Amino acid sequence: MISQELKKVILNELNLDDFDLQDETIAPEVPGWDSLNHVNIILAVEKFFSVRFKSYEVLRLKNVGDLQKLLDSKLGK
């Protein structure tokens, strides 16, 4: 389940009003989430939640659900 905060950060970075982000959603399915923009989203998430990911952790993400899990683990949830 994608949290409202994470959804807000991602949609804000992509200038999208709304998009149904699910655990299985992958980047190419979301308008504007391309390989060049990907890095901005990761930076925005790190900044908003004051966390820091390792490159290895980011590179193995497959979908938004994985990002949520990674974020939760950093926030100690």
Add this chain to the structure above:
Amino acid sequence: MFQNIHLEKITGLLKYKSGDPLLFNTSLFLILFFLFLVIYNLFKNNKRARIISLIVFSFYFYYKSTEYFAAILIVSAVINFFFGKWIADTENFSLKRIFLALALILNLVLLGYFKYTNFILQAISDLRGTEFNPFQIFLPIGISFYTFKALTYIFDIYYDTLKPTKNFLDFVLYLSFFPNVLMGPIDRAADFLPQINKESFISKEDLGRATFLICSGLLKTVILSSYLEDNFIGRIFEFPLRYTGVEILIAIYAYAIRLYCDFSGYTDLAIGISLFLGFKIMDNFNSPFKATSIADFWRRWHISFSKWLLDYLFKPVQISLRRWKIFGNIIGLIVTFFICGLWHGAGWNFILWGLYFGVLMSIALFLQKPKAKLYNALRINNTKFLRFFQIIITFHFIAFSFLLFRLNDLQIAKDMLSQIFEFFHGKVALQFVEKMPLIFGLIVIGFISHFFPVKIEAVIKRSVTALPLAGKIILLALVIWLVAQFKSADIQPFIYFQF
């Protein structure tokens, strides 16, 4: 005596001959493949025998291109199989990284020795101003493709998105699988390995798709590629100063479509042949000249390779430099396209070709926002009008880049450009159409079929699928006959235009 000669001829045909690989569009391949399919189907219910027969045929296929250097495949298989296992087995993350680094080094040394030794030594001696006599090093074709294939296995295990296979033969089959061993697609281990243990089954849809792809592959590689090359493009590129700018421009367009047809046609054959064997391998092209930007082009051209670069090179650089913001992206782009160029061949022209794209995409990064503002102000955003111009402009950037791709002598590229700008003579185009209707017709067919709406292509595919088996065989036979006509046709005399 007669019998002896006959046998010798056959064994001669079956043996390795330098510079004569077993390409899919040759009659020898089609005969051998048909015979192999019969054997392969006999082993339908015996998985082990089926896999072994496929490995044996794959090694024979690779032997036809590389003689005993086919053994490199075994070396590569052993290295990557065991490193994959070690990376997965160790819990210690630092050790994991060391294994990854060692696997990378061994793969790159293997590739580098065969492909880049002379190039690197030449560059060093050029810098020093000394003379260099190149070593006689055999280049086993396909090595860049299967090395990159093997690396998908290593990286995915490292990122823990793939479990290593326990079966060495399965891995050997993945690496040596003949449909994609010479020219890709660079299929992913994660997609291929699970298919080995599935029932070998070909559905009606797959059979239709395979027939369609084999027909299109044959037509593309023989008629739209080889014929155009031998009878038109090759001559213009060899002595451009003998021709007018307009002819050179037509040759540049023709070369773009020829390169696409040659490579994508070969991929079509590879995918079609794999389907006949019950395997689905990844797509490699998606109408690349329909691209509206350079980035879009690389999402549509040689997809298995560009996705490899994106996942295993660009993203790691980009993510580790993410605090540098846009400059992290730019370094990622330049490094990625430098490697992209170098991967295509050991030559400065390839490096320049790669860097050309790296620089163009970096510039595009800076233009992204102003462009969006301009389009919005002009109210042309997302319009067909804008798309049309984007496609035309992108196509020209791509078509002209292929000059670098083809020519290692930059003087010829300069000559071609100077003829276009200083000696255009547009009227000659009419003479060209009149005197070389077949060549002109083929170029037009090449572009029209490329820009076919996806819907029409889908209708054609569906019609081929709907054909009964006999219909499919007749269609295939017709295409083979047509292709044979073009293959056996004498090289057309070229008409010099006089002024």
